[in-house]
């Protein structure tokens with residue numbers, strides 16, 4: 069039975085990858101951080117209690133900033149595959165915590181690669197690095213592919229640039245089977261609530277049921293290539309299970325603006341949006357009622373923005389046989405259906421007199 073170790077197992081991709089590998093028959097180990105509130109909601113359905121027979125799912129406390137802890141876990145687990153998904157993954161937050169982001173995202177990657185070396189696992193353990201389309205940043209070419217020059221535009225992207233190259237370097241220097249998946253944005257019903265797609269679908273569902281009046285957003289003109297997270301974790305496995313270690317762009321090739329995402333999500337609940345005003349004064353109104361539903365709030369602007377990202381995944385298609393299965397329209401539907409259900413649950417509580425507390429979403 070193959071053993072996989074996933075850092076960032078409590079995140080969106082970690083949860084889907086753990087499910088995927090368990091289905092494939094792997095023994096799955098994950099690293100989670102200690103937190104004052106339980107942070108395992110995305111993987112609770114996979115939990116196996118310590119005494120269960122034929123156990124295949126294990127969690128270890130750890131942190132990407134703690135070398136000795138990472139070395140100990142890797143020594144204990146002796147994984148065939150490591151998927152390094154842990155990161156401070158929010159681009160806007162990285163401007164506020166640049167040093168921590170560099171520590172976790174850049175040095176954290178180095179710590180794992182060094183652990184493989186220290187433990188002499190170079191010929192046993194394969195290593196996947198969660199690289200990102202943010203590396204392309206200020207766009208040099210459209211669409212972006214493996215050969216497009218990098219130009220990172222945030223502390224997050226700069227940290228990930230280090231992680232990208234240290235992965236390549238350890239492959240070339242020590243012969244480790246180490247690969248980068250350069251993944252474009254991928255979303256799902258379990259996407260973090262502060263990333264723009266989930267922020268939109270959640271807000272639209274709440275507005276539809278009268279639990280929220282308005283949605284505040286930043287740059288409506290940013291364009292992204294949004295795919296479905298389940299398709300993307302499949303690509304991670306394919307990258308690590310190919311005969312030759314290499315780096316691959318994973319993307320749909322379809323590009324849409326934040327504005328289009330908003331329109332599509334509102335239209336799904338029968339609300340047509342009309343845009344009035346310009347720049348920071350732009351508003352989205354309900355065509356039928358004239359009610360203001362979307363406002364621009366400059367607090368969500370980034371000091372340096374990435375205007376457009378759209379990927380060319382031909383290499384992954386040709387070499388790995390990977391293809392996305394979910395279109396942009398289907399993605400919006402999947403996320404809207406899930407958030408509408410969530411809000412229906414909230415309403416049940418509210419209607420029975422339980423106080424509903426609004427979660428703080430920035």
Ligand code: NDP
Nearest residue numbers: 076078079080081131132153154155157172198200253254
């Ligand atoms: P999430 O933000 O949903 O998950 C990040 C995970 O990393 C969480 O499990 C988080 O733990 C964990 N983590 C953060 N800091 C540390 C730390 N110091 N030590 C240990 N664990 C830590 O990200 P996604 O699942 O969306 O993304 C997975 C990876 O892929 C990330 O590296 C991201 O940068 C990268 N990526 C994501 C893309 C996307 O569109 N989703 C696209 C390209 C790359 P906790 O739950 O406790 O916060």
Ligand code: GDR
Nearest residue numbers: 157159200201202252253262263264265285286287290368
């Ligand atoms: P991104 O995702 O920065 O691409 O990073 P995010 O959803 O945060 O932003 C996408 C675009 O939307 C614009 N935007 C807003 N973004 C947020 N979060 N909130 C808003 O209110 C808002 N309004 C407009 C942003 O300016 C941006 O242009 C994600 C993360 O998952 C990274 O970890 C990953 O590496 C990249 O995708 C690929």
